[in-house]
Amino acid sequence: MINMREKDQSKKAKIIQAVFEIVDRDGLAGLSFGKIAKWAGISSGTPYVYYRDKTDMLSQIYVAAKQQLESGLDEQLAQTDSTKEQLITCLEYFARQYIKYPLQANYIMAIHAAPELITPTARQEGASFTNSLSGLYCRLCKESQAAVVGDQFLVGALLLGPIMWLLRQAKLNNTQVDDAQIKRVVRISVNGLFEEENHETSL
Structure with missing residues (x-):
């Protein structure tokens, strides 16, 4: 027999799944509590049981999704002491x-394109992966192994740009990305940071 708490959690899970599916099909602009309720097969007032408003809902779901995708990363990073290999591990883990x-x-990508839709607290809580990348890169710079780039947005573009392009193209073309492709793109991206011509002092 299903108790009330299990039933409530089931309804919340339906709301979250509906949000993911609607955003995948229609984007964030297609979201409303009414549409979510209809999609999830629940009453129109049910989302208000779990969320104060749309901003609260988007924020909570964003933080939870980030935590789900990043779960286990620390254990992966602990398997090597090499900063460069940790950076590679971080990017490969993200892609997988x-x-x-x-x-x-x-x-998550949709929210990143419209960060004003979530709270500043949620944005801060969701920055852990980017902070990990930046931290590893800064450590490489201190070890004089990589180019020094002061702009953290540029660091993100250098490290995440290539693998994100690969993943997005696969989604657009309905194709699969295999592990060999992930490793190759990530290593090319990271190794590019160690090329002499990439150092700001040589520009």
Whole structure:
């Protein structure tokens, strides 16, 4: 017999899944509590039981999705002491999780394109992966192994740009990305940071 708490959690799970599916099909602009309720097969007032408003809902789901995709990363990073290999591990893990959880990953990317839709607290809580990348890169710079780039947005573009392009193209073309492709793109991206011509002092 299903108790009330299990039933309530089931309804919340339906809401979250509906949000992921609607954003995947229609984007964030297609979201409303009414549409979510209809999609999830629940009453129109049910979302208000779990969320104060749309901003609260988007924020909570964003933080939870980020935590789900990043779960286990610390254990992966602990397997090597090499900063460069940790950076590679971080990017490869991101790509594999993106493929494993496509709806959650798509939702996160949609929020990143419209960060004003969530609270500043949620944005801060969701920055852990970017902070990990930046931290590893800064450590490489201190070790004089990589180019020094002061702009953290540029660091993100250098490290995430190539693998994100690969993943997005695969989604657009309805094709699969295999592990060999992930490793190759990530290593080319990271190794590019160690090329002499990439150092700001040589520009």
